[in-house]
Amino acid sequence: MEPRPPPPVPALFKVAIAPLQAFFRLEASSGILLALSAVVAMVWANSPWASSYTSLFDAPLALEGAGGRGAFTFREFVNDGLMTLFFFLVGMEIKRELAAGELRTPARAMLPLIAAMGGMLVPAGLYLIFNAGTPAAAGWAIPMATDIAFSIGCLTLLRGRVSHALVVFLTALAIFDDIGGIIVIALFYGTGVHGEWLLAAGGVVVALAVCNRFYVRNGIFYLLLGAALWYTMHHGGIHATLSGVVLGMFIPTLPVRRGREVLNELASYISRTLKEPEDEAVRSAQILYIEEQLEDIEPPLNRFVHLWHGWVAFGIVPLFALANSGISLAGMSLADLAKPLPLGIIVGLFVGKQVGIFLFTWVAVKTGVSPMPGGASAAQLHGVAVVAGIGFTVAIFVATLAFPGEPQLLAEAKLGILLGSLLSAVVGYLLLRFGPAPKAALSTSPL
Known part of the structure; x- marks a missing residue:
């Protein structure tokens, strides 16, 4: 008996759900959602219901276990x-970019690495010009970051105006920014090193290396080891969130078996099963077997990225923006933007980023270190360098580390991040949208 086809989806449901499906297919959607979350937080924190915003994210939570009790807020x-x-x-x-992506060879990685260095050093230097010798000097690393979701989302809106090579260049640059930010957080924003706990963390890293060596694919192992690494790093004085980076670097990038071998076996298996009598129960088992075999040719890293990307991009990061962008403007004036802290961040993101990235890249190209990505013009490179000044997620994260227990400085820092990022996004978009037209060869960009 032939199985009945599933009932048709009602037309009204299709009409209602189609815009949502299109939104989540849009590459820029995570950046849009991030921006909306920041706007909602700002409006909420300055509305008649501002107290509910504070109450929600400052709500006390507790976690009890055999080792004791931990207290923290919802924001923490x-x-x-x-x-x-x-x-x-x-x-x-x-790890994926280093293993098989745009950073897999020194020649490919050199130009974005040089650009990222300029995009970190110049903003940090400009920030210190405004804030050296003051309590705000601790935030020198805030304008170093480039937000991948926002910046790539901005370029995605410029369909046909930016070459694919420049998009890859900006992505690689942002990845090096992330690496630099991770190193800065580990070295300068810890709480004091405790050797015995770091030794325990080292033991967990060894266990992760063993899992990587033997291509362990079960996520439970990595979940348990990741939790142990978070706990030991937290007590060891290194910011515990960096345990996520370490864990990610040990997820295997190679499949268990070669794809050709598995596909040949499946071809023979399917050929045999098609000759057998039709039996729905047996057929379900056969399909399950095929799915299990196909899992052998999918690297665990790819599977984990696909599993977590949606949760992070459309859940965790927007929630982070919502929790940290609610700056009360009560008692503030335009004169507050001229204070050294927010001004240093705005100048660092908007001026420092574009000057550092453009200058370091231009020198590297002129000295023959690497060719210009996709043969792009100086105007296009400049526009992308301006867009790289969108520093949101990691910048706010660093601000929370730089000014713990100092709500006034933290509020000023967040204000500077929001305005500096907004300025970079708007000006960068306008430069690329209305600047010199790209070469005909570049107009075929998939963006």
């Missing part, structure tokens, strides 16, 4: 707990 749970998954995804993306 998001920043120190859920953001570990964000850094886990960052770690896997870095």
Whole structure:
């Protein structure tokens, strides 16, 4: 008996759900959602219901276990707990690019590395010009970051105006920014090193290396080891969210078996099963077997990235923006933007990023270190360098580390991040949208 086809989807349901499906297929959607979350947080924190915003994210939580009791707020749970998954995804993306992506050879990685150095050193230097010798100097690393979701989302909106090579260049640059930010957080924003706990963390890393060596694919092992690494790093004085990066770097990038071998076996198996009598129960078991065999040719890293990307991009990062972008403007004036802290961040992101990236890249190209990505013009490179000044997620994260227990400085820092990022996004978009037309060869960009 032939199985009945599934009932048709009602037309009204299709009409209602189609815009949502299109939204989540849009490459820029994560950046759009991130921006909306920041806007909602700002409006909420300055509305008549501002107290509910504070009450929600400052709500006390507790976690009890055999080792004792831990108390934290909902905001700390998001920043120190859920953001570990964000850094886990960052770690896997870095490893994938190093293993099989645009950073797999020194020649490919050299130009974005040089550009990233300029995009970190110049903004940090400009920030210190405004804030050296003040309590705000601790935030020198804030304008170093480039937000991948926002910046790539901005370029995605410029369909046909930016070459694919420049998009790859910006992505690689942002990845090096992430690596630099991770190193800065580990070295400068810890809470004091405790050797015995770091030794325990080292033991967990060895266990992760063993799992990587023997191509362990079961996520439970990595979940348990990741939790242990978070706990030991937290007590060891290194910010615990970086455990996500370490964990991501140990997820295997190679499949268990060669794809050709598995596909040949499946071809023979399917040929045999098609000659057998039709039996729905047997057929279900056969399909399950095929699915299990196909899993052998999918690297665990790819599977984990696909599994977590949606949760991080459309859940954790927007929640982080919602929890950390609610700056009360009560008592503030335009004169506050001229204070050294927000001004240093705005100048660092908007001026420092574009000057550092463009200058370092231009020198590297002129000295023959690497060719210009896709043969792009100086105007296009400049526009992309401006867009790279969108520093949101990691910048706010660093601000929360730089100014713990200093709500006034933290509020000023967040204000500077929001305005500096907005300025970079708007000006960068306009430069690329209305600047010189790209070469005909570049107009075929998939963006």
